[in-house]
Amino acid sequence: xxxxxxxxxxxxxxxxxxxxxxxxxxxxxxxxxxxxxxxxxxxxxxxxxxxxxxxxxxxxxxxxxxxxxxxxxxxxxxxxxxxxxxxxxxxxxxxxxxxxxxxxxxxxxxxxxxxxxxxxxxxxxxxxxxxxxxxxxxxxxxxxxxxxxxxxxxxxxxxxxxxxxxxxxxxxxxxxxxxxxxxxxxxxx
Amino acid sequence: xxxxxxxxxxxxxxxxxxxxxxxxxxxxxxxxxxxxxxxxxxxxxxxxxxxxxxxxxxxxxxxxxxxxxxxxxxxxxxxxxxxxxxxxxxxxxxxxxxxxxxxxxxxxxxxxxxxxxxxxxxxxxxxxxxxxxxxxxxxxxxxxxxxxxxxxxxxxxxxxxxxxxxxxxxxxxx
Numbered sequence: 001x002x003x004x005x006x007x008x009x010x011x012x013x014x015x016x017x018x019x020x021x022x023x024x025x026x027x028x029x030x031x032x033x034x035x036x037x038x039x040x041x042x043x044x045x046x047x048x049x050x051x052x053x054x055x056x057x058x059x060x061x062x063x064x065x066x067x068x069x070x071x072x073x074x075x076x077x078x079x080x081x082x083x084x085x086x087x088x089x090x091x092x093x094x095x096x097x098x099x100x101x102x103x104x105x106x107x108x109x110x111x112x113x114x115x116x117x118x119x120x121x122x123x124x125x126x127x128x129x130x131x132x133x134x135x136x137x138x139x140x141x142x143x144x145x146x147x148x149x150x151x152x153x154x155x156x157x158x159x160x161x162x163x164x165x166x167x168x169x170x171x172x173x174x175x176x177x178x179x180x181x182x183x184x185x186x187x188x189x
Numbered sequence: 190x191x192x193x194x195x196x197x198x199x200x201x202x203x204x205x206x207x208x209x210x211x212x213x214x215x216x217x218x219x220x221x222x223x224x225x226x227x228x229x230x231x232x233x234x235x236x237x238x239x240x241x242x243x244x245x246x247x248x249x250x251x252x253x254x255x256x257x258x259x260x261x262x263x264x265x266x267x268x269x270x271x272x273x274x275x276x277x278x279x280x281x282x283x284x285x286x287x288x289x290x291x292x293x294x295x296x297x298x299x300x301x302x303x304x305x306x307x308x309x310x311x312x313x314x315x316x317x318x319x320x321x322x323x324x325x326x327x328x329x330x331x332x333x334x335x336x337x338x339x340x341x342x343x344x345x346x347x348x349x350x351x352x353x354x355x356x357x358x359x360x361x362x363x
Contacts, residue, residue, distance in 0.1 A: 013237055013241070015215075015219065018241055018244060018245075019211075019212065019215045021245065022215065022244055022245050022248040022249070023211055023248070025245055025248065025249040026203075026211070026248045026249050026251060028249075029249040029250070029252065030206070030252055033252060074206075075206055076205050076206010076207065077205055077206045077207055079206075080205070080206055
């Protein structure tokens with residue numbers, strides 16, 4: 001690589017070292033901006049914790065969501081485009097679950113919460129929404145993976161209302177919603 | 190609209206997070222940035238320092254690049270700003286150095302240079318936190334009352350590292 005020798009006692013300029021230092025700074029600045037850019041997701045976490053039945057689960061999944069979203073923003077390219085659609089799709093099951101938490105159904109002396117059906121339905125809708133968006137924009141599996149992670153973690157903040165079965169229900173619903181897209185992708189190969 | 194240049198494409202890719210564009214972009218920008226700095230800062234060594242600082246700034250701000258605009262003028266604008274900052278800093282340093290020169294009429298070049306360095310170090314020290322300043326002062330006068338042994342050593346090392354970093358940031362040299 002080119003190097004210049006400035007006058008006087010200064011050592012010759014090491015451009016490789018300069019490039020490495022610039023690259024480190026680029027990554028650090030990018031990471032900082034990603035964390036800052038995804039900070040509004042923390043408000044969603046606080047809202048889910050305040051309105052949900054299990055604040056600790058909301059904080060757990062919310063923290064995972066925050067770092068996953070920031071990571072995707074930091075990586076950039078297709079993954080960076082997955083963050084907003086994933087978050088918006090994830091708000092669907094989250095809202096469903098938070099609303100379902102407010103009531104329950106009783107039949108034959110037995111009462112049960114609406115949480116699980118709400119999470120499954122929300123998961124299906126979120127899976128369909130992400131798949132529709134990926135097809136519309138012609139985006140690849142990386143987009144789908146990133147958006148799915150963000151979407152599921154967002155939904156999970158509310159779907160942990162009846163323990164992990166709610167989260168599993170969300171995942172199953174999501175998989176069902178995304179299945180047609182996955183099959184189409186496989187057949188297109 | 191005109192066809193995007195190679196630099197536009199590379200900068201756009203890097204703004205998007207494509208790390209593969211980093212090295213080619215670095216190589217494409219180095220010579221124009223250095224040339225701008227050489228034109229603005231006449232001393233060769235200072236121009237190289239300014240160009241280095243400019244490259245760091247341009248690449249760390251790559252994420253802010255607006256793809257609708259040409260990348261080279263944007264990058265060179267940052268480079269020019271860095272050169273201007275360096276020139277201003279040198280001007281300030283010169284002004285600070287002039288005072289002792291006037292009072293020490295018969296000082297040798299080495300003495301003047303030493304005073305210049307001390308003045309620059311004091312300026313850099315002024316940028317540190319009160320705790321770091323206290324640690325370094327205590328080290329200088331050998332009066333570290335609040336801590337001793339390994340604790341003081343660690344504190345001193347950290348303060349010295351920060352002083353070095355500040356000096357580098359202010360004057361672009363070690």
